Amino acid sequence: MTKGLIVLALSYALSQFFRAFLPVLSPVLKADLGATPENLATASGVWFLVFAAMQIPVGAALDRFGPRWTASLLFGAGGAGGALAFALAQSPAHITLAMALIGVGCSPVLMAAYYIFARQYPARLFATLATAMIGLGSLGNIAGASPLAWAVATYGWRPSMVALAVLSLFTAAAIAFLVRDPDRIGTDASGSVLDLLRIPALWPIFAMMFVNYAPAAGVRGLWAGPYLEEIFAADTLTIGRVTLVMGLAMIAGNFAYGPLDRMLGSRKWVVIGGNVIALAALVALALDPAAGLLRATALLAILGFAGSAYGMIIAHGRAFFPPHLTGRGVTLMNLFGIGGTGLMQYATGPIYRAGAAPDQSFTWLFAAFAALLAVGLLIYLTAGDRTD
Numbered sequence: 515m516t517k518g519l520i521v522l523a524l525s526y527a528l529s530q531f532f533r534a535f536l537p538v539l540s541p542v543l544k545a546d547l548g549a550t551p552e553n554l555a556t557a558s559g560v561w562f563l564v565f566a567a568m569q570i571p572v573g574a575a576l577d578r579f580g581p582r583w584t585a586s587l588l589f590g591a592g593g594a595g596g597a598l599a600f601a602l603a604q605s606p607a608h609i610t611l612a613m614a615l616i617g618v619g620c621s622p623v624l625m626a627a628y629y630i631f632a633r634q635y636p637a638r639l640f641a642t643l644a645t646a647m648i649g650l651g652s653l654g655n656i657a658g659a660s661p662l663a664w665a666v667a668t669y670g671w672r673p674s675m676v677a678l679a680v681l682s683l684f685t686a687a688a689i690a691f692l693v694r695d696p697d698r699i700g701t702d703a704s705g706s707v708l709d710l711l712r713i714p715a716l717w718p719i720f721a722m723m724f725v726n727y728a729p730a731a732g733v734r735g736l737w738a739g740p741y742l743e744e745i746f747a748a749d750t751l752t753i754g755r756v757t758l759v760m761g762l763a764m765i766a767g768n769f770a771y772g773p774l775d776r777m778l779g780s781r782k783w784v785v786i787g788g789n790v791i792a793l794a795a796l797v798a799l800a801l802d803p804a805a806g807l808l809r810a811t812a813l814l815a816i817l818g819f820a821g822s823a824y825g826m827i828i829a830h831g832r833a834f835f836p837p838h839l840t841g842r843g844v845t846l847m848n849l850f851g852i853g854g855t856g857l858m859q860y861a862t863g864p865i866y867r868a869g870a871a872p873d874q875s876f877t878w879l880f881a882a883f884a885a886l887l888a889v890g891l892l893i894y895l896t897a898g899d900r901t902d
Contacts (some may be wrong), residue, residue: 522580522581522627523650525589525685528678529620530654531662532593532613533561533731537739537757538662541750542671543609551740553606555863557613557734562856570707570847572622576841580695581626590686592619601675611889619682619728624651626693628844633696633833637902640832641781642772644825649768655734657763663754682801707842710835718897723824723847724854726789727889729796729883730821731855732862733814733875734760744872746807756811763815767822774826775901781830782899784823786891791820793865793887804873824851833900858886 536543537555543549549557568588575584576610596615601608624647631643663673710716733741738757748756767788774784795816803810828847835843865882869875 516692516694518582518689519627519630519647521685521688521692522585522623522630523647525585525593525623525689526627526647526651527654527657528593528682528685529623531649531658531678532597532620532654533558533664534615534655534735534757534761535658537742538658538733538750538754539666539671540739540753542666542744543606543833546671547606547609549606549609551737552863552867553609555691555736555859555866557606557610559856559859559863560610561613561617561620562731562852562859564622566849566853566856568618568621569625569845569852570842572625573707573842573845575679576625576629576845577839580698581622581629581697582690582693585622585626585693586686586690587621588622589689590683592616592621594619594683594686595699597675597679597682601672601679603649612629615708622762622880623689624648624786625841625845625848626689628828629841630696632835632840632844637833638776640774640902641826641829642873644829645768645772645822646825648822648825649765649772652761652765652768655764656758659758659761660751660754663750707846710786710839710843710846713834715834715898715900716831719827719834719877720847720850722785722890722894722897723827723831725853725886726785726821726827727824728858729792730764730818730889732858732883734764734818736859737862737866737876738814740866741803741876742807742810745804745876746810752842756807756814759811760814762819764822767819770819771823771826775829780899781826781833781901782894782897783824784828786894788820788823788826789887792817793884793891795820796880796884796887800884803876803880808843827851830897830900833902858883 536558592615596612596619599615600612627647631640739753742753742756775781795813799813831847862879865878866875869878
């Protein structure tokens with residue numbers, strides 16, 4: 515790991531933090547700003563959709579200008595600026611605006627690292643490096659659980675967000691100073707995402723990418739807080755502990771997925787096996803969401819572990835990319851992954867609201883995630899397998 519990749523891992527840890535910290539803040543945001551679970555679902559959905567929309571210009575910028583300035587400028591302006599706007603928020607609408615800015619800032623950081631992996635490292639190592647980067651970055655999930663709950667209880671949520679704004683600004687500066695762009699190739703500026711969309715082999719992989727991340731990210735990043743509070747009367751510290759367990763499981767899952775394509779000679783069947791386990795956890799949660807806090811914690815951990823195939827799916831798709839479209843390719847994959855997650859954040863708000871009681875609301879919510887994942891798996895069965 516070069517110094518540049520280390521600082522990109524730190525920026526990605528902050529990105530993971532920002533997509534997952536709302537459940538821990540949900541009680542204080544409700545008390546101070548009147549933010550309901552539906553308000554937070556909207557804010558979280560905006561983060562994901564803005565992040566997804568940014569993938570097209572980010573991909574073009576990576577191929578044209580390189581990862582150094584693409585990541586540092588966007589993360590400095592959006593990440594630090596959005597965190598400061600969050601700290602100053604006076605209403606749920608301000609939270610949504612701040613999350614949109616943070617989505618802009620976080621949009622290039624993981625893809626900048628993937629661009630460097632694809633251009634400077636052996637292709638056979640891409641899945642291992644990609645999942646390791648997610649595993650390291652997922653430490654941000656940990657910071658967004660019990661440590662954040664402690665900081666909020668000790669200092670308050672506004673000072674905590676100001677500190678995150680300062681950290682984000684310093685991280686952006688470090689990216690500018692430490693990241694080194696790969697050597698350019700003469701055809702970097704040619705082609706577009708349309709060339710990638712014309713490759714039939716990619717479409718079943720896009721479908722799996724669209725559904726894979728939505729359940730784990732949606733539950734960890736939004737619904738875990740309301741679920742634990744409403745079903746089990748959990749306080750902020752208990753929510754922090756349970757989401758910490760889920761976050762640790764997601765880290766372990768990413769590292770577990772990493773070498774499996776080289777060990778088993780397949781990417782497709784590794785992804786299918788893991789997501790079938792994630793589907794089983796969702797079905798169990800849907801059948802009896804109130805069976806017990808310990809059972810719920812275990813199932814959330816299984817969902818987080820098994821649902822961490824994100825890097826492996828990108829590695830599967832990357833094997834079909836032309837070299838000069840590497841930046842556009844990895845960001846297009848990311849658009850499908852983050853876009854699907856964002857759309858499900860919006861969709862699950864009305865599903866939650868339609869329930870007559872909390873247990874019914876969460877039964878329907880977990881069932882919706884399970885149905886989405888099942889459809890994606892059926893489509894992905896038609897994908898061609900490819901390793902490097």
